[in-house]
Amino acid sequence: MNIKQFRYGADNLGYLLYGEKSALAVDGGDVSGMLDFINAQGLELKYVTNTHSHPDHTTGNRDLLENSRAQFLDFNSLLKQRVIELDGENIEVFHTPGHTRDSVCFYCPPVLVSGDTLFNGKVGKCFTGDIDTFFNSIKTLLELPDSTIVYAGHDYVEEYMEFARQLEPDNPHIDTYLENYNPSNVCASLADEKNVDPFLRFNDEKIISILDQKGLSTETETDRWRSLMTLM
Secondary structure: OEEEEEEEOOOEEEEEEEOOOEEEEEOOOOHHHHHHHHHHHOOEEEEEEOOOOOHHHHOOHHHHHHOOOOEEOOHHHHHHHOEEEEOOEEEEEEEOOOOOOOOEEEEEOOEEEEEOOEOOOOEOOOOOOOHHHHHHHHHHHHOOOOOOEEEEOEOOHHHHHHHHHHHOOOOOHHHHHHHOOOOOOOOEEHHHHHHHOHHHOOOOHHHHHHHHHOOOOOOOHHHHHHHHHOOO
């Protein structure tokens, strides 16, 4: 399975997942860019879908559907199917509530399209207020192989690395992460995310020490997660 990233708006990122003949559009805000690429590659746009229903992610749906014969996969369809078949390959759908109740991620090894559940450098904001359910969603993603390549819904890399450096100024992985940052193709391995994202390191002794110094609860991993979320 191939992936093509499209930047639109100030920092939004949309994607085409595609095989030899067919494509799936995820958060297709760059309508013209996606359609041009599809035509140039001789592909058929088979499906249009979203990582969640926030308007900045759904803005391209109508135009993509009107300019193709694609089928729209809404949240209920995604939950029912759990797998999207495209040119003989399966794309798994993970329900990852937390940022929104209808947040999903798409996984076709080694690629993870994570929307606003997991950014490059930080987890998303928990707009539902259900911090514990969001924690379970993040732990689901952490079970994926370290070689998984994370493609997020926005490019906040520089901002989030500044936050990570303020929290942990002696983390040597931050400089390497920024050296590998490419605004034209924003992604990183899950292993690299675990090295720099404090929200993924709730069991790391160094992060626990930082939370202790701030007087935040660290007794259980859930306590540590809740404490980290107060730093958002």
